[in-house]
Amino acid sequence: xxxxxxxxxxxxxxxxxxxxxxxxxxxxxxxxxxxxxxxxxxxxxxxxxxxxxxxxxxxxxxxxxxxxxxxxxxxxxxxxxxxxxxxxxxxxxxxxxxxxxxxxxxxxxxxxxxxxxxxxxxxxxxxxxxxxxxxxxxxxxxxxxxxxxxxxxxxxxxxxxxxxxxxxxxxxxxxxxxxxxxxxxxxxxxxxxxxxxxxxxxxxxxxxxxxxxxxxxxxxxxxxxxxxxxxxxxxxxxxxxxxxxxxxxxxxxxxxxxxxxxxxxxxxxxxxxxxxxxxxxxxxxxxxxxxxxxxxxxxxxxxxxxxxxxxxxxxxxxxxxxxxxxxxxxxxxxxxxxxxxxxxxxxxxxxxxxxxxxxxxxxxxxxxxxxxxxxxxx
Numbered sequence: 009x010x011x012x013x014x015x016x017x018x019x020x021x022x023x024x025x026x027x028x029x030x031x032x033x034x035x036x037x038x039x040x041x042x043x044x045x046x047x048x049x050x051x052x053x054x055x056x057x058x059x060x061x062x063x064x065x066x067x068x069x070x071x072x073x074x075x076x077x078x079x080x081x082x083x084x085x086x087x088x089x090x091x092x093x094x095x096x097x098x099x100x101x102x103x104x105x106x107x108x109x110x111x112x113x114x115x116x117x118x119x120x121x122x123x124x125x126x127x128x129x130x131x132x133x134x135x136x137x138x139x140x141x142x143x144x145x146x147x148x149x150x151x152x153x154x155x156x157x158x159x160x161x162x163x164x165x166x167x168x169x170x171x172x173x174x175x176x177x178x179x180x181x182x183x184x185x186x187x188x189x190x191x192x193x194x195x196x197x198x199x200x201x202x203x204x205x206x207x208x209x210x211x212x213x214x215x216x217x218x219x220x221x222x223x224x225x226x227x228x229x230x231x232x233x234x235x236x237x238x239x240x241x242x243x244x245x246x247x248x249x250x251x252x253x254x255x256x257x258x259x260x261x262x263x264x265x266x267x268x269x270x271x272x273x274x275x276x277x278x279x280x281x282x283x284x285x286x287x288x289x290x291x292x293x294x295x296x297x298x299x300x301x302x303x304x305x306x307x308x309x310x311x312x313x314x315x316x317x318x319x320x321x322x323x324x325x326x327x328x329x330x331x332x333x334x335x336x337x338x339x340x341x342x343x344x345x346x347x348x349x350x351x352x353x354x355x356x357x358x359x360x361x362x363x364x365x366x367x368x369x370x371x372x373x374x375x376x377x378x379x380x381x382x383x384x385x386x
Contacts, residue, residue, distance in 0.1 A: 076131055
């Protein structure tokens with residue numbers, strides 16, 4: 009009997025395992041409903057635009073980004089070989105003409121349908137001619153309306169009908185990590201798009217401009233991208249690409265863009281007034297270091313130190329003097345000289361601002377009437 013059971017046991021077990029396998033893989037054969045695998049099949053994964061593709065954002069923004077070609081006439085003396093400081097591949101012999109043309113590349117963004125564009129001042133500085141090439145193939149010579157070197161903004165105008173216009177961001181707070189796209193004309197290749205994220209906002213003290221409030225991005229920005237658009241994932245303009253930090257001359261993932269609201273404000277002032285008018289107090293300041301704070305008898309280094317006052321300027325008239333420690337301007341804490349200067353610059357000339365100051369350890373409040381910032385020779 010035991011031998012009979014031993015002989016029948018293995019076939020029974022194998023049959024049971026086979027039955028379980030059939031029920032699991034083919035339940036419909038035994039009258040059970042079919043079940044789906046919990047793992048998604050590759051054919052079921054359908055890419056959705058906006059998640060893995062930014063083509064809609066690019067298609068929306070790209071028509072308003074133009075390529076810029078500037079032309080400069082360069083005078084070459086009869087005794088010069090014309091090769092000084094030039095790349096050999098970019099050299100054109102002057103032949104019998106003592107003048108030759110140098111062309112450079114850049115980008116611009118159309119911000120108004122009546123033909124106004126914004127680019128960087130350094131793109132068009134000293135140009136004898138500026139050619140604007142649109143994405144749709146049209147070209148036009150541009151008129152330089154005005155420049156603001158202190159923010160590196162220049163305003164151009166072209167006379168063409170039915171111009172595409174960039175859509176501005178609605179002003180939502182930008183966040184580090186947001187996806188951004190840079191559109192421009194790097195190395196003269198034609199319109200090119202690169203992708204990255206916002207690496208930081210509010211970058212200043214870079215020594216690039218007088219007034220700095222840059223968006224930092226790791227989207228590749230190269231020569232020719234200057235003046236082009238930095239857009240968000242929805243195709244809205246958030247900045248004007250301006251500069252890169254590089255030790256090799258190529259993009260190293262550290263680029264800077266001027267915020268779109270600042271660029272638009274500068275453009276509108278140049279169009280309406282011919283120049284940008286900024287508030288000015290007429291003070292020179294320096295950081296309040298721990299050593300200076302200790303010499304002033306302060307417990308902590310908070311504020312900025314007045315190192316100089318322009319005679320008969322607003323601060324002079326209000327009563328400020330060297331050695332005063334400015335704690336706040338117009339209710340905003342004075343964190344750095346550049347930040348304080350930006351606060352004053354946003355104030356309309358003729359408006360009063362309140363300054364909270366420490367003088368010899370005693371708090372004093374001053375009211376100064378802001379005036380228009382003079383033009384200083386560089």
